[in-house]
Amino acid sequence: MSTIRVAERHALSRETARSRLGPFEEQLKKYGVKLNWSGFKAVIDGTGVSGGAEVLDSVVEITIKLGFLAKAAGVDAAKLEESVRKRLAAALSEQA
Numbered sequence: 098m099s100t101i102r103v104a105e106r107h108a109l110s111r112e113t114a115r116s117r118l119g120p121f122e123e124q125l126k127k128y129g130v131k132l133n134w135s136g137f138k139a140v141i142d143g144t145g146v147s148g149g150a151e152v153l154d155s156v157v158e159i160t161i162k163l164g165f166l167a168k169a170a171g172v173d174a175a176k177l178e179e180s181v182r183k184r185l186a187a188a189l190s191e192q193a
Contacts (some may be wrong), residue, residue: 099163101172107189117188
């Protein structure tokens, strides 16, 4: 099982940072992955994928665990990590 960890710093309030994750969540939905939020923490759930997200005062942390089904489907952990990092940075940027 591969585990991807991405931490993106931000200078936003926790509420604003959390609200900016909407487009990121929409991208995940295209792949059948959902974020189930409880306050500023979420459980990531999908076929062959699990993990979590947390919005802290100055950083958003995402952890994604790829199971056997994701690997069998050809998910490349390095490419996925790069994509998550890029989308998270865009969502949390000052220009967003």
